[in-house]
Amino acid sequence: MKKDFAVIGLGRFGGSICKELSDKGMHVLAIDSDEAKVNEYKNIAYHSVVLDATDEDALKEIGITNFDHVIVAIGENIQASILTAVILTDLDIKRITVKAQNDYHDKILNRIGVHHVVHPERDMGKRLAHSFISNNILEYLELSNEYSIVEVIAGRKMIGKTLISLDVRAKFGCNIVAIKSGSEIDVSPEADKPLKEGDILIIIGADHDINRFEKALIFD
Amino acid sequence: MKKDFAVIGLGRFGGSICKELSDKGMHVLAIDSDEAKVNEYKNIAYHSVVLDATDEDALKEIGITNFDHVIVAIGENIQASILTAVILTDLDIKRITVKAQNDYHDKILNRIGVHHVVHPERDMGKRLAHSFISNNILEYLELSNEYSIVEVIAGRKMIGKTLISLDVRAKFGCNIVAIKSGSEIDVSPEADKPLKEGDILIIIGADHDINRFEKALIFD
Numbered sequence: 489m490k491k492d493f494a495v496i497g498l499g500r501f502g503g504s505i506c507k508e509l510s511d512k513g514m515h516v517l518a519i520d521s522d523e524a525k526v527n528e529y530k531n532i533a534y535h536s537v538v539l540d541a542t543d544e545d546a547l548k549e550i551g552i553t554n555f556d557h558v559i560v561a562i563g564e565n566i567q568a569s570i571l572t573a574v575i576l577t578d579l580d581i582k583r584i585t586v587k588a589q590n591d592y593h594d595k596i597l598n599r600i601g602v603h604h605v606v607h608p609e610r611d612m613g614k615r616l617a618h619s620f621i622s623n624n625i626l627e628y629l630e631l632s633n634e635y636s637i638v639e640v641i642a643g644r645k646m647i648g649k650t651l652i653s654l655d656v657r658a659k660f661g662c663n664i665v666a667i668k669s670g671s672e673i674d675v676s677p678e679a680d681k682p683l684k685e686g687d688i689l690i691i692i693g694a695d696h697d698i699n700r701f702e703k704a705l706i707f708d
Numbered sequence: 709m710k711k712d713f714a715v716i717g718l719g720r721f722g723g724s725i726c727k728e729l730s731d732k733g734m735h736v737l738a739i740d741s742d743e744a745k746v747n748e749y750k751n752i753a754y755h756s757v758v759l760d761a762t763d764e765d766a767l768k769e770i771g772i773t774n775f776d777h778v779i780v781a782i783g784e785n786i787q788a789s790i791l792t793a794v795i796l797t798d799l800d801i802k803r804i805t806v807k808a809q810n811d812y813h814d815k816i817l818n819r820i821g822v823h824h825v826v827h828p829e830r831d832m833g834k835r836l837a838h839s840f841i842s843n844n845i846l847e848y849l850e851l852s853n854e855y856s857i858v859e860v861i862a863g864r865k866m867i868g869k870t871l872i873s874l875d876v877r878a879k880f881g882c883n884i885v886a887i888k889s890g891s892e893i894d895v896s897p898e899a900d901k902p903l904k905e906g907d908i909l910i911i912i913g914a915d916h917d918i919n920r921f922e923k924a925l926i927f928d
């Protein structure tokens with residue numbers, strides 16, 4: 489069951505969604521009111537069309553109701569984003585994702601009946617900020633308010649030690665689920681293999697447990 | 709060893725970095741040429757100042773060289789972003805992160821000597837696109853070109869089965885590293901506990917192994 493996608497607004501965010509979905513073999517209709525943008529995605533998307541998404545008739549004409557998931561990635565023009573969202577919810581599109589510019593915009597979209605509102609710049613800022621705090625933290629994925637997955641460079645104190653001797657699970661309550669060495673990733677790391685300098689650990693656990701682990705073994 | 713951060717450009721991305729670093733107790737100097745923006749972050753950041761970052765003297769005056777990490781999150785005005793990056797690299801700032809608008813901008817920043825260039829909209833678009841392809845895929849973290857961590861809703865075929873009986877590691881080569889049930893997350897999931905409807909699995913593995921697993925057990 490392959491889904492049909494329409495992406496409205498081919499800025500950096502919408503354009504990236506269009507490209508990634510197309511790369512994965514999905515059929516994407518790329519829509520923008522700017523002809524130059526549409527031309528950029530002509531050879532990437534399955535279909536592309538120049539169209540003002542606030543024009544309900546134009547959307548109906550291209551059969552927007554046949555799409556399983558419509559993504560609205562109109563940015564600065566909040567009014568156009570909201571108007572487009574109203575049209576799409578009125579047409580009972582199955583799944584609508586809309587990019588919000590701020591909390592006010594988010595609130596209105598929710599009120600209209602859009603169920604999936606995203607804040608790409610805000611979420612990515614939050615993610616990156618975590619990795620900035622320590623040079624050792626490379627990646628960060630929030631699983632919930634309390635739990636995360638982090639990618640950290642093995643601390644000096646860990647080099648030459650095995651996972652058994654470090655006993656991270658018992659001592660800190662978090663788990664090392666994978667180890668990256670150069671371009672290799674081991675998702676079933678052996679308990680008796682000593683860690684090397686530059687090894688990158690992927691850790692899952694409660695935030696306070698990960699913090700304890702980092703303070704003890706990662707930060708100098 | 710607490711680092712001092714300066715964030716130049718308080719749009720959605722820069723503003724989010726400023727807020728998250730401040731929330732984590734870091735000292736952040738918030739900079740924007742727009743006074744209204746600076747006022748928004750006055751009570752969030754440790755310090756804030758209205759300043760045109762392309763003005764080298766102004767940057768020196770506020771002691772920009774004392775900061776450990778300077779983040780440039782100027783958007784649309786690519787020229788201002790590049791000029792600011794040149795000033796900061798000339799001043800030998802230890803760590804400089806710059807948001808790029810496109811590949812051309814990225815290339816120039818690299819040529820100037822900026823080592824950390826980020827594309828928040830593009831990266832978040834890519835991440836979200838993955839979660840759009842299947843309603844069951846909730847989160848996606850790329851570990852490398854070949855390996856990922858994904859968060860998926862347990863498929864109908866998995867409900868009532870234990871991890872032992874599913875034997876995901878042997879059959880598909882990927883590992884279930886955590887299970888979310890409601891607001892609970894178990895990062896050491898027991899092998900003999902049956903999965904419930906709505907359980908969310910966090911899986912690590914090679915992309916092709918995760919794909920095989922998803923096709924067999926997640927997608928209907």
Ligand SMILES: Nc1ncnc2c1ncn2[C@@H]1O[C@H](COP(=O)(O)OP(=O)(O)OP(=O)(O)O)[C@@H](O)[C@H]1O
Nearest residue numbers: 497498499500501520521522540541562563564568
């Ligand atoms: N009414 C509309 N119908 C169709 N496309 C539109 C409409 N209004 C704006 N767009 C398009 O949406 C795209 C994204 O808008 P804009 O560049 O303002 O957003 P942005 O938030 O800066 O995006 P990003 O940060 O993802 O680059 C633009 O290419 C623009 O032409």
Ligand SMILES: Nc1ncnc2c1ncn2[C@@H]1O[C@H](COP(=O)(O)OP(=O)(O)OP(=O)(O)O)[C@@H](O)[C@H]1O
Nearest residue numbers: 717718719720721740741742760761782783784788
């Ligand atoms: N020369 C400069 N010095 C200081 N701040 C600047 C300068 N030029 C632009 N800025 C500020 O940078 C901020 C971000 O710029 P802009 O809104 O164009 O980026 P954007 O890509 O749309 O951001 P985002 O998508 O993160 O919201 C703005 O608040 C703007 O005032």
Ligand SMILES: [Ca+2]
Nearest residue numbers: 499563564784
């Ligand atoms: Ca724009």
Ligand SMILES: [Ca+2]
Nearest residue numbers: 563609783829
């Ligand atoms: Ca943006």
Ligand SMILES: [Ca+2]
Nearest residue numbers: 611629630847
């Ligand atoms: Ca998330």
Ligand SMILES: [Ca+2]
Nearest residue numbers: 564719783784
């Ligand atoms: Ca802007």
